Amino acid sequence: xxxxxxxxxxxxxxxxxxxxxxxxxxxxxxxxxxxxxxxxxxxxxxxxxxxxxxxxxxxxxxxxxxxxxxxxxxxxxxxxxxxxxxxxxxxxxxxxxxxxxxxxxxxxxxxxx
Amino acid sequence: xxxxxxxxxxxxxxxxxxxxxxxxxxxxxxxxxxxxxxxxxxxxxxxxxxxxxxxxxxxxxxxxxxxxxxxxxxxxxxxxxxxxxxxxxxxxxxxxxxxxxxxxxxxxxxxx
Numbered sequence: 001x002x003x004x005x006x007x008x009x010x011x012x013x014x015x016x017x018x019x020x021x022x023x024x025x026x027x028x029x030x031x032x033x034x035x036x037x038x039x040x041x042x043x044x045x046x047x048x049x050x051x052x053x054x055x056x057x058x059x060x061x062x063x064x065x066x067x068x069x070x071x072x073x074x075x076x077x078x079x080x081x082x083x084x085x086x087x088x089x090x091x092x093x094x095x096x097x098x099x100x101x102x103x104x105x106x107x108x109x110x111x112x113x
Numbered sequence: 114x115x116x117x118x119x120x121x122x123x124x125x126x127x128x129x130x131x132x133x134x135x136x137x138x139x140x141x142x143x144x145x146x147x148x149x150x151x152x153x154x155x156x157x158x159x160x161x162x163x164x165x166x167x168x169x170x171x172x173x174x175x176x177x178x179x180x181x182x183x184x185x186x187x188x189x190x191x192x193x194x195x196x197x198x199x200x201x202x203x204x205x206x207x208x209x210x211x212x213x214x215x216x217x218x219x220x221x222x223x224x225x
Contacts, residue, residue: 036216
């Protein structure tokens with residue numbers, strides 16, 4: 001079955017600095033990869049996805065992610081972090097044959113002024 | 114508003130009891146997914162329904178069951194509740210494979 005690893009429980013960055021939230025995946029076929037963000041007491045919100053095509057995917061709120069097949073990674077990035085980006089970020093994967101999506105454990109991003 | 118509606122938002126109940134959580138998917142979405150989010154277990158996939166039929170099963174306990182009705186709303190039934198069942202339960206929906214999910218705002222279950 002597919003799985004996702006987010007190696008960092010917590011990422012701290014200063015406002016205005018670039019941020020990276022790491023994700024690696026395991027899947028038997030072609031991966032469908034996703035990033036979601038969760039603000040306190042809210043459901044998960046879709047940020048971006050990779051299905052096929054360009055390895056650099058652009059999403060909501062200035063976020064982007066880079067698909068790297070050889071490293072089986074899908075790291076989330078943003079050139080300049082905002083305090084309002086502070087939230088819990090989840091990476092997720094599903095393969096082309098399975099409908100259920102598996103989520104990583106989440107990474108808590110804190111952006112300090 | 115994501116378009117996925119979950120009720121109730123909060124639920125407090127005693128151990129041994131049974132509760133039902135309800136989810137109305139986004140209009141046009143045929144698939145409904147249930148997830149459990151707890152502090153120590155992260156986001157765990159429970160079960161998926163597609164157009165009324167069970168499609169995939171994850172780490173769902175035998176004390177838990179779900180169904181999807183002809184109008185596509187879904188219910189998650191939790192019985193013989195234990196303290197460890199306290200968690201946020203999310204419902205999500207999607208229309209086609211390959212797309213992301215749309216999540217509801219969740220039901221926070223507290224078992225005392």
